Amino acid sequence: MPAFTSGLIVLAPNLARLRAAITAASCAGLAVTIGSATGHADTGLVASTGSLAALYAADSTPRREAAHVAAAAAVLSVSLAAGALATGPWSAVVITTVWTALVAYGCAALATRPPGAMMFILMCTLGTVLPGSSLAAIVATAATGIAAAALSTARPRRSEQGFDPLLHMDTNHARFARAQWSLNPKASPLVFMATRSACAVALAGSVAVAVDAERPYWAMAATAAVLGRGNQAATTILRAGQRLTGTLVGCLVAGLVLLAHPRGLVAALILAALTFATELFVTRNYALAMAFVTPMALLLTDAAGPALPLEPLLASRAGETLLGCAAAVAASQVVTRRWAVRHQRHALRAVERLTEWGYSGARNPRQIQERAGSLAGAVHRLETVTTRTAAERRGIRESTQDLRLLSDQALIHARTLLNDLGQQLGTASSLREGALSLPGEPSVEGRPT
Numbered sequence: 274m275p276a277f278t279s280g281l282i283v284l285a286p287n288l289a290r291l292r293a294a295i296t297a298a299s300c301a302g303l304a305v306t307i308g309s310a311t312g313h314a315d316t317g318l319v320a321s322t323g324s325l326a327a328l329y330a331a332d333s334t335p336r337r338e339a340a341h342v343a344a345a346a347a348v349l350s351v352s353l354a355a356g357a358l359a360t361g362p363w364s365a366v367v368i369t370t371v372w373t374a375l376v377a378y379g380c381a382a383l384a385t386r387p388p389g390a391m392m393f394i395l396m397c398t399l400g401t402v403l404p405g406s407s408l409a410a411i412v413a414t415a416a417t418g419i420a421a422a423a424l425s426t427a428r429p430r431r432s433e434q435g436f437d438p439l440l441h442m443d444t445n446h447a448r449f450a451r452a453q454w455s456l457n458p459k460a461s462p463l464v465f466m467a468t469r470s471a472c473a474v475a476l477a478g479s480v481a482v483a484v485d486a487e488r489p490y491w492a493m494a495a496t497a498a499v500l501g502r503g504n505q506a507a508t509t510i511l512r513a514g515q516r517l518t519g520t521l522v523g524c525l526v527a528g529l530v531l532l533a534h535p536r537g538l539v540a541a542l543i544l545a546a547l548t549f550a551t552e553l554f555v556t557r558n559y560a561l562a563m564a565f566v567t568p569m570a571l572l573l574t575d576a577a578g579p580a581l582p583l584e585p586l587l588a589s590r591a592g593e594t595l596l597g598c599a600a601a602v603a604a605s606q607v608v609t610r611r612w613a614v615r616h617q618r619h620a621l622r623a624v625e626r627l628t629e630w631g632y633s634g635a636r637n638p639r640q641i642q643e644r645a646g647s648l649a650g651a652v653h654r655l656e657t658v659t660t661r662t663a664a665e666r667r668g669i670r671e672s673t674q675d676l677r678l679l680s681d682q683a684l685i686h687a688r689t690l691l692n693d694l695g696q697q698l699g700t701a702s703s704l705r706e707g708a709l710s711l712p713g714e715p716s717v718e719g720r721p722t
Contacts, residue, residue, distance in 0.1 A: 610673075
């Protein structure tokens with residue numbers, strides 16, 4: 274089955290999103306209801322977007338999951354505040370471009386879970402057109418995100434899983450090694466990738482402003498969404514097609530939803546349902562998720578003020594989405610064979626060197642773990658580069674094919690080495706914990722000996 278067709282009809286197995294979807298829908302509906310009840314419907318609608326923080330919930334313990342959601346809520350609020358600094362259409366393009374570069378790089382360097390930088394960029398574009406009091410909307414959005422974080426803890430603690438040896442490689446030294454190559458433009462592809470995403474957003478926004486589009490931020494948001502999971506050519510073309518298809522279907526759904534121009538509690542219920550569907554499907558089927566994102570975005574626009582004519586609103590959404598997708602596809606083609614080969618070769622050499630070096634000369638477990646951390650960082654770098662070059666345009670894929678085959682072999686060898694060491698460290702850690710738990714024999718003074 275072709276990749277585009279499977280992307281439209283196949284659901285990735287991720288049923289864990291159900292809890293996050295319920296959390297997001299509850300928070301979004303509550304925000305809109307409170308805003309309508311207090312006479313600040315526009316603020317309530319903006320605040321409902323804070324529920325998007327639930328997308329970043331980690332599949333882990335309640336405390337860790339809440340921490341991830343709270344951190345995402347903070348960045349979403351800062352993104353909204355950054356967009357609110359815009360004083361006109363061109364300043365909105367500049368601010369969104371700079372913010373795209375920052376969050377795209379940060380999310381890639383930190384290996385943020387899906388949807389990555391996408392939602393942070395979308396919030397920045399929303400901030401450029403904030404209605405009413407910007408400060409009140411930002412505070413309310415943060416409050417909604419905090420509520421989502423609090424709800425993330427309201428579940429039973431998951432039973433402990435089996436020992437994962439590779440988790441022992443995620444030491445401070447490994448994180449430092451990853452950060453070191455991520456910050457080096459010559460060693461890391463992330464700087465170029467972030468710049469390419471920012472240029473795509475700038476292109477979409479500039480063209481939209483130049484042709485006097487009604488809502489340029491929709492074009493920039495579409496570009497960011499397409500590039501949210503990577504700006505490699507093959508990935509971008511696939512997601513652009515899915516985005517456009519989902520948007521067109523979503524416009525049909527929005528046409529039915531907005532016929533009555535819902536307000537108040539009705540708008541809150543509809544928004545909660547759309548948020549639930551979006552959260553449930555956004556990591557499982559992107560095209561299907563867009564069929565719910567589009568009516569949600571149009572409902573936010575329509576319910577924030579006087580009723581708008583439906584046909585121009587839908588045409589604007591479709592047209593600016595097309596522009597955003599075109600800008601993303603154009604930017605995804607900008608990469609040279611020399612750049613790809615250089616990064617693939619350097620990443621491969623780093624893993625081979627550290628694998629050959631192994632743990633010879635290490636005199637204690639700490640030194641062994643430090644070397645393992647360096648190797649884990651190099652493995653992460655090679656995996657990142659290999660994944661990126663494999664999804665670039667055809668010429669790039671062909672020029673790096675032999676290096677990628679060697680990289681696959683090197684990764685197998687390196688992971689075997691890390692796995693063996695991880696098992697040893699895990700066993701040693703268990704033995705130490707068991708020894709510490711043994712009761713000591715009391716001395717004459719009653720203290721353990």
